Ligand SMILES: Nc1ncnc2c1ncn2[C@@H]1O[C@H](COP(=O)(O)OP(=O)(O)OP(=O)(O)O)[C@@H](O)[C@H]1O
């Protein structure tokens with residue numbers, strides 16, 4: 001795939017505060033890239049640099065091989081769905097969506113046709129003449145999506161576009177957006193702090209924290225092979241345990257030696273071990289690799305979340321089996337469920 | 348209870364007295380503009396002769412022409428300058444914005460005579476010949492602050508991302524200004540323009556000091572005529588009062604009608 005957008009060492013400073021600390025990121029054509037990170041980590045800032053609304057303090061942005069830092073926003077083949085919609089309150093739904101086409105002086109019939117198609121796509125047929133100020137947050141959000149998409153840009157930036165929708169509509173729109181992206185064949189750069197949304201939709205996930213990229217990879221990479229403690233904690237739930245890597249495929253934690261599938265560390269290197277709660281099985285005491293007592297049980301809908309107290313640290317277990325508080329249990333897991341990460345230099 | 352009633356009575360009397368005090372002279376003047384004789388104190392019968400004289404009098408016609416022309420031009424220029432300034436201010440840093448808005452309030456609170464003399468001295472030192480141009484410049488100058496004052500609050504309520512959204516969709520900054528920003532602050536621009544118009548129409552002090560070469564507006568003309576008793580003044584003043592009243596009514600009524608129309612449109616759309 002061809003590389004469409006390249007961020008090279010992007011640094012952004014607001015009043016002496018470093019918000020982006022040297023971002024290097026390549027985005028390919030037709031890719032669905034998600035920027036995932038906690039509130040305030042600089043996601044919107046990175047999008048605004050790409051949109052052309054603010055200038056980076058340092059670094060370059062390449063679009064199709066050309067440095068675009070001096071190209072004004074209205075000349076970039078990029079459209080944005082803003083975090084707070086930014087609809088035009090003095091225009092009705094139709095005129096909002098038609099704005100970009102009107103600016104380009106498209107034929108009136110073509111405009112009508114395209115806008116109608118978009119309204120159908122976002123499920124707002126019949127709302128053409130409604131004032132946008134008279135719509136719910138979710139409806140406004142869908143108008144904002146339609147207004148950006150109708151221009152058929154090469155790249156669409158979406159800043160938490162589904163934040164105001166209820167769960168059901170959100171799932172529907174996720175599927176819909178993914179379908180649109182496949183059909184129209186454009187690059188989506190999607191911002192969210194909802195890890196589940198990121199995992200289901202993206203080709204590539206970029207995990208950000210405090211203005212730094214923590215990991216870039218596919219959903220499975222990021223979930224199964226988190227590169228550091230932050231990623232492991234942020235994506236899904238996890239037990240993180242201190243350990244020591246004896247040599248390849250052998251790790252020690254909880255004063256016990258375990259077989260694992262990781263290699264390439266220094267001998268006796270201190271490491272972080274991640275075990276996902278759903279990878280731990282509760283078995284009889286004598287069959288367990290680790291022994292413990294059930295401390296608490298929470299019903300979570302599909303599964304129970306059980307905290308098991310061991311000699312060392314409490315471990316979280318997700319299981320569909322019933323248990324009871326106070327019961328002595330054994331815990332067991334497979335070598336491939338143990339993920340070893342080197343202790344982060346950044347911490 | 349009784350106390351309440353008397354209290355209410357007193358406040359009503361006070362209100363009526365106030366209104367009479369303010370409007371009686373104006374009503375008196377209007378009535379006597381239709382008097383058939385020259386007297387300003389004795390009613391002798393109805394006639395429109397003073398209005399006929401007014402409209403056949405060349406100097407009065409000329410004064411009306413200058414007044415309206417200056418008011419229109421001053422309104423247009425001050426509205427454009429004021430709106431652009433307000434938009435610029437809304438984008439600038441807090442400290443700069445505070446300083447400029449305070450400087451902007453100053454001319455409105457200054458006595459007119461101070462502004463008038465200041466302008467007169469300025470024009471004199473620049474060597475400008477006093478006349479139509481100096482009067483127009485002066486009017487634009489004292490009208491602009493009122494426009495800024497009216498537009499600023501509308502800008503404050505604006506979504507900061509809106510201009511960006513327009514540019515994102517391909518609009519140049521100018522297109523974004525005209526198609527997105529201006530329509531949303533239009534009510535502020537409108538009321539600013541109407542206030543500028545009334546301020547210009549009834550200005551006497553500043554105009555008197557900065558004009559020359561026989562260019563007179565209505566106020567100056569009335570002032571020069573008031574030394575010779577003549578009911579055409581009444582007729583002229585009546586017309587001025589009418590114009591100002593109409594404009595003021597518009598300022599207050601137009602927004603109400605606008606809001607009503609908007610509501611009606613929305614409730615009609617609510618049908619489907
Ligand atoms: N115009 C600005 N001036 C000063 N600081 C800013 C400005 N814009 C953003 N920041 C700061 O930069 C940091 C990152 O902001 P940003 O909006 O990029 O976060 P975000 O990742 O989009 O968060 P969220 O998920 O809450 O939207 C924040 O600490 C914010 O306070």
Ligand SMILES: [Mg+2]
Nearest residue numbers: 043044083159
């Ligand atoms: Mg944001």
